[in-house]
Amino acid sequence: MKRFLLAYAVITGLISGSAVQARTLDEIKAAGTIIVATEGAYAPFNYFQGAKLSGFEVELAEAMVKKMGLKLEWKALSFDALLAGLRQDRWDMVMASFGVTDERAKAVLFTSPYYCSGGVIVSKDAAIKDAASLTGKTVAVQTGSTYMENVKKLAGVKEVKNFPQDTDARSALVAGRVDAWVSDRFVVKSATESNPGLGLKTGDYLFVERIAAAVKKGNAPLAAAVDKALAEVMADGTYKTISEKFLKEDIRCK
Numbered sequence: 537m538k539r540f541l542l543a544y545a546v547i548t549g550l551i552s553g554s555a556v557q558a559r560t561l562d563e564i565k566a567a568g569t570i571i572v573a574t575e576g577a578y579a580p581f582n583y584f585q586g587a588k589l590s591g592f593e594v595e596l597a598e599a600m601v602k603k604m605g606l607k608l609e610w611k612a613l614s615f616d617a618l619l620a621g622l623r624q625d626r627w628d629m630v631m632a633s634f635g636v637t638d639e640r641a642k643a644v645l646f647t648s649p650y651y652c653s654g655g656v657i658v659s660k661d662a663a664i665k666d667a668a669s670l671t672g673k674t675v676a677v678q679t680g681s682t683y684m685e686n687v688k689k690l691a692g693v694k695e696v697k698n699f700p701q702d703t704d705a706r707s708a709l710v711a712g713r714v715d716a717w718v719s720d721r722f723v724v725k726s727a728t729e730s731n732p733g734l735g736l737k738t739g740d741y742l743f744v745e746r747i748a749a750a751v752k753k754g755n756a757p758l759a760a761a762v763d764k765a766l767a768e769v770m771a772d773g774t775y776k777t778i779s780e781k782f783l784k785e786d787i788r789c790k
């Protein structure tokens with residue numbers, strides 16, 4: 537009997553251990569601090585200015601969390617680790633420019649979108665500007681991004697080169713190791729405007745997407761609280777101010 541009870545305890549322990557609950561909204565409120573993970577390598581959305589995280593998403597998250605009456609603790613990690621960390625309860629929310637896709641929505645719960653954008657084609661050759669002109673070409677993209685996903689769908693592309701960070705994909709294009717780079721329209725705009733000497737030419741949109749925060753699947757009360765805070769900062773002018781500061785325009789979904 538004893539042995540049976542021990543085995544039972546071990547098994548239930550294993551089961552509950554693998555199904556640890558995400559912190560509920562009440563638990564987060566009781567703690568007073570929400571833990572938000574981002575990448576920190578994706579200017580102008582989330583990046584390091586010296587040791588300090590900065591960017592549109594960083595200031596937007598801070599404004600939203602303030603509306604929620606909470607403090608914010610940031611974690612910065614590689615892009616492809618962020619959604620998995622939600623499932624492992626390592627943080628409460630991810631804000632790292634994740635586009636809402638059906639595939640990702642199977643694994644996490646998305647909030648309402650906080651900006652709308654899309655992937656554009658960038659090249660040094662003005663003739664490489666749309667999906668058709670990528671035929672036979674080598675294209676650089678960030679690993680695990682929607683840029684990678686969408687370029688892979690193009691049958692004629694010669695090779696898709698993956699890089700851990702979007703800035704590495706850009707460097708590959710700058711160095712002439714690839715024919716094109718696909719990234720976010722605003723990331724590209726900020727990179728080309730701050731480095732006009734690079735001679736990068738922006739082509740067409742390859743696809744458009746809605747960008748949202750992600751919480752653990754099932755954590756609907758937290759998503760609802762985040763949505764409410766987002767609606768508040770959108771209504772009171774805070775969103776517009778932060779958006780214009782980093783993007784020179786209001787990028788909310790229309």
Ligand code: LYS
Nearest residue numbers: 578633634635681682702
């Ligand atoms: N918006 C893209 C995506 O959803 C890219 C984000 C990449 C951030 N470095 O995958």
